[in-house]
Amino acid sequence: MGYREQLEDLIAENQGLIFTKEVERKGIPRHYLTLLMREGKLERVANGTYVTSDALEDEMYILQVKRQRVIFSHETALNLYDLTDRIPLEWSVTVPYGYNGTNLRKSGIQVYTVKRSHYLMGVTEAETIFGRKIKTYNKERTICDIARNRHNMDVAVLNEAIRRYSRSSEKNIPQLLRYAKELGVQKIVRNYMEMFL
Structure with a gap:
């Protein structure tokens, strides 16, 4: 050959x-x-x-190839997991503190930063619509992230995501509560889960 x-x-x-x-x-x-x-x-x-x-054509994949520290999160992750019907107007990504996200923001991407100790918590892979692997946070981490960001988003999106998650056969409540405790949203997540379980 x-x-x-x-x-x-x-x-x-x-x-x-x-x-x-x-x-x-x-x-x-x-x-x-x-x-x-x-x-x-x-x-x-x-x-x-x-x-x-x-x-x-697979822009999410290309973004992650170019910027390997980017992890798809928040509303984008909700969409990847079918925890919302809304298609995000802009992608949401998370990067560790200290990462310069200026160019990402200029290109219309919502950039969240987290402590380095929380950056890799719950990282997993999902597939783009083209079938390529990208890094994203798992469902439990995503629920915690949107609970942390609840004041900056439509409450209907948060409610729908938690309702769908709570009805999922793939939910992992102990892991969700561990992440919630680590990220400082344990009480909020518990209150939401009690409404839907």
Whole structure:
């Protein structure tokens, strides 16, 4: 198998994403990345990061490829988990304190910051509508996040999300309460859960 075929197989395995360091690790000359770019089969989206044209349509995936510390959260996570019928007007992401989110905000993304000790709590993977994996918070963390942000959002969204979560067969109440305690919203989450359980 030639270098080109190896590279195309590697790109397919990675769902249309390829990093220069991966190509080098496999012993494929970088020149083949340039060839595929000239043919319009690859596009450079960040330093050392390339995607296929079909992957470019998946904007959530591309955002996370470019900004790997971004975790989809709040209303965006509610939508990914079908805990709301509303499609968010802007994506919501969470980053650790100290991360410069200015460019994200300029591009119309709602940016939340959290303590580094809370940043990775409840991180999991979900799929975009194109079937690619992205990092998001799990349902329990998402419920806690929207409870923390309840004064800055439509209360109907919060109520609907908690109602749907409480009826879900996949809920994990002990984990929800652990997260709520850690994030300082235990009383609020308990009150909401008591209304719907």
